[in-house]
Amino acid sequence: SQQGEEDPQALSIQEGENATMNCSYKTSINNLQWYRQNSGRGLVHLILIRSNEREKHSGRLRVTLDTSKKSSSLLITASRAADTASYFCATGDSGYSTLTFGKGTMLLVSP
Amino acid sequence: NAGVTQTPKFRVLKTGQSMTLLCAQDMNHEYMYWYRQDPGMGLRLIHYSVGEGTTAKGEVPDGYNVSRLKKQNFLLGLESAAPSQTSVYFCASSPRASLSSVNTEAFFGQGTRLTVV
Numbered sequence: 001s002q003q004g005e006e007d008p009q010a011l012s013i014q015e016g017e018n019a020t021m022n023c024s025y026k027t028s029i030n031n032l033q034w035y036r037q038n039s040g041r042g043l044v045h046l047i048l049i050r051s052n053e054r055e056k057h058s059g060r061l062r063v064t065l066d067t068s069k070k071s072s073s074l075l076i077t078a079s080r081a082a083d084t085a086s087y088f089c090a091t092g093d094s095g096y097s098t099l100t101f102g103k104g105t106m107l108l109v110s111p
Numbered sequence: 112n113a114g115v116t117q118t119p120k121f122r123v124l125k126t127g128q129s130m131t132l133l134c135a136q137d138m139n140h141e142y143m144y145w146y147r148q149d150p151g152m153g154l155r156l157i158h159y160s161v162g163e164g165t166t167a168k169g170e171v172p173d174g175y176n177v178s179r180l181k182k183q184n185f186l187l188g189l190e191s192a193a194p195s196q197t198s199v200y201f202c203a204s205s206p207r208a209s210l211s212s213v214n215t216e217a218f219f220g221q222g223t224r225l226t227v228v
Binding site: 031035040041044045048088090098099100102104 | 115142144146153155156159167169170201203205215217221
């Protein structure tokens with residue numbers, strides 16, 4: 001079964017607004033990652049946060065991790081139309097050998 | 112900068128036919144994965160490999176076989192295709208992770224869209 005569940009399933013915002021996506025997971029993890037998928041394309045890695053980290057930034061991305069609640073959030077600030085894509089969280093297992101993905105959040109940013 | 116290359120990109124099969132999807136990576140990665148992506152289901156792991164000559168089952172392995180004879184290649188086989196295997200298949204690779212370096216970023220191919228009729 002899938003480890004992560006993203007929320008919301010779909011999000012529609014205007015350019016310049018912030019977009020927040022959440023991910024909940026079930027079991028202990030070593031790291032949590034966020035990926036982006038443009039329509040019809042492969043997934044692209046955005047950011048990785050380790051289980052001993054609480055917050056991480058990369059450009060307009062901000063990721064938080066709360067291991068006590070088994071949840072993470074991805075914030076995209078000042079969204080652009082080019083940010084339109086699906087976003088997936090993925091968790092790394094204790095053996096570091098596999099990544100388990102959630103079902104994704106579809107983000108639509110309108111000009 | 113080829114990265115992860117999947118062939119073919121599209122294929123239509125008749126029920127019962129067989130085929131092999133090829134994944135090749137040029138980053139010298141130890142780990143390789145095959146996922147399938149279906150609408151509303153996200154990505155589900157079919158099989159994976161942690162090194163040349165080794166394979167392991169993922170979440171949805173039934174109806175598929177894999178081989179990793181060379182480090183750079185990971186083959187996914189469908190011996191007798193079924194309509195339920197209609198999906199988009201993604202291959203991915205990642206470096207070996209260690210306790211000191213939790214480096215499990217995965218690099219994905221562009222996908223193979225398979226339709227079984």
